[in-house]
Amino acid sequence: MRSIKKIVKKFTPPMIINIFYIFKAYLAAFFYGFPSKHLTVIGITGTKGKSTSVYMLGKIFQEAGFKVGWSSSMSFHDGKKEITNPFHMTMASPFIIQKILKKMLKNKVQFAILEVTSEGIKQYRHLGIYFKTAILTNLQPEHIEAHGGFENYKRAKMKLFEAVSKNRKKGIIIVNGDDENAQDFLAFDCVQKWVFKKIKNNHKIQSDSSVNEVYYEIINSDVKTTKFILNYKKSFKEINLNLIGAFNASNASAAGTAALAFGIKIDTIKKALEKIKNLPGRMEFIDQGQDFKVIIDLAHTPDSFKAVFESIKKLKTPDAKIITLFGAAGGGRDKWKRPVMGKIAGQNSDYIILTNEDPYDDDPQQILLEIKSGIDDYDSRIKECRIFEILDRELAIKKAIEIAKKNDIVLLLGKGTEATMVFENGRSISWDEKRIVTKYLTTKIRTS
Numbered sequence: 001m002r003s004i005k006k007i008v009k010k011f012t013p014p015m016i017i018n019i020f021y022i023f024k025a026y027l028a029a030f031f032y033g034f035p036s037k038h039l040t041v042i043g044i045t046g047t048k049g050k051s052t053s054v055y056m057l058g059k060i061f062q063e064a065g066f067k068v069g070w071s072s073s074m075s076f077h078d079g080k081k082e083i084t085n086p087f088h089m090t091m092a093s094p095f096i097i098q099k100i101l102k103k104m105l106k107n108k109v110q111f112a113i114l115e116v117t118s119e120g121i122k123q124y125r126h127l128g129i130y131f132k133t134a135i136l137t138n139l140q141p142e143h144i145e146a147h148g149g150f151e152n153y154k155r156a157k158m159k160l161f162e163a164v165s166k167n168r169k170k171g172i173i174i175v176n177g178d179d180e181n182a183q184d185f186l187a188f189d190c191v192q193k194w195v196f197k198k199i200k201n202n203h204k205i206q207s208d209s210s211v212n213e214v215y216y217e218i219i220n221s222d223v224k225t226t227k228f229i230l231n232y233k234k235s236f237k238e239i240n241l242n243l244i245g246a247f248n249a250s251n252a253s254a255a256g257t258a259a260l261a262f263g264i265k266i267d268t269i270k271k272a273l274e275k276i277k278n279l280p281g282r283m284e285f286i287d288q289g290q291d292f293k294v295i296i297d298l299a300h301t302p303d304s305f306k307a308v309f310e311s312i313k314k315l316k317t318p319d320a321k322i323i324t325l326f327g328a329a330g331g332g333r334d335k336w337k338r339p340v341m342g343k344i345a346g347q348n349s350d351y352i353i354l355t356n357e358d359p360y361d362d363d364p365q366q367i368l369l370e371i372k373s374g375i376d377d378y379d380s381r382i383k384e385c386r387i388f389e390i391l392d393r394e395l396a397i398k399k400a401i402e403i404a405k406k407n408d409i410v411l412l413l414g415k416g417t418e419a420t421m422v423f424e425n426g427r428s429i430s431w432d433e434k435r436i437v438t439k440y441l442t443t444k445i446r447t448s
Helices: 002-011 012-031 049-064 094-108 118-122 150-164 182-186 247-261 266-275 303-310 338-349 364-377 393-403 433-447
Strands: 040-045 070-072 075-077 082-084 111-114 131-136 173-175 192-198 214-223 227-230 237-240 293-297 322-326 351-354 386-389 407-413 419-424 428-430
Touching: 040 150, 049 111, 049 247, 049 266, 049 419, 070 094, 075 433, 094 111, 118 150, 131 150, 131 214, 131 247, 150 173, 150 182, 150 303, 173 182, 173 247, 182 192, 214 247, 227 247, 227 266, 237 266, 237 322, 247 266, 293 303, 293 433, 303 338, 303 407, 322 338, 322 393, 338 364, 351 364, 351 393, 364 386, 393 407, 393 433
Parallel strands: 040 111, 040 131, 070 111, 131 173, 173 192, 192 214, 293 407, 322 351, 322 407, 351 386
Antiparallel strands: 070 075, 075 082, 214 227, 227 237, 419 428
């Protein structure tokens, strides 16, 4: 099926394809009665942290007493029930999105939070949705080949902000003020503009009457928590996240800023954020009583790899080994990052297990070869690394669990909560990384 779609796309003029996407988006909205007109819809976009920010903001709204629903790569929440996202798409197709929005409306949801991707915007999935607010978590190189360059990728993200600006009620835009592209996103005409920024050394808060500024300062990030201060109009609040990784302070600040924009008090934001104990598939610890650590994370870009390894440094004891399992997506996407991720893993791992992620139509062995080229380029640590190539991801996970010893850290990267794995011609299989890990951990404990 995927091959047929590729052939059709190859011989169909881009304008015709775009017309089809636009028609599909509006048809879906019409079929379900344009439900977003009756909801306050918040779109969150960026390269990293989108799903986490969606989840955090949803929890804040719930703590404030609002009925809320969301759609992200992690999960769908229709206002009554939350389920794991069953599709291999961060931003679902128009008919699925509109159906979810319709269900939210039926369940009397007030706020609908949607994770919005550049690929989704490229295919006009955002049309027919009336966005009140747009949030940018950050912007880094990703999907560059699919978009034909970083500027095209950036412009795709900006279309969400354009949609908010063109909304007849003109809404709210919220931007990571530390991102070098922040001003381009703040240029859109909206009723309210907000930025969240990290307080750096010798940085003084300066007020700007046209932009509401929220600041956060990381106090400490250890093996269990990330402590930071959220500051709005000199109202300080110390927040203790039960999540490791300083990057989560940025995600929490994005969610907190959005909540402030809708009048939620900072005490409520603190209370909601501190109740979150873990994020499914995001630095998620799997504990079956084993004497080593196993962590699942979606990390699939060089920057997210760096963030993961930076976070686990605090967990590592002197005798511990780091066992890193990962692959790279196929479909011709972002081939440039394969050797880069290989190099980062080589610099930080004692054992590397290369395996499938979602090869699509790319040769799985070629993907692994490109990853290995980066590892081989870094020869000062390569002698300490042992590399395994196991294309069957379940067997690769089994191997990682088998070689882990007391105090070791097993990192399973690239899949998170994704419910499928995609192969050649669009063939997919069901996938549950957590279930598979739990199975082999239980076996190891029982037989040891």
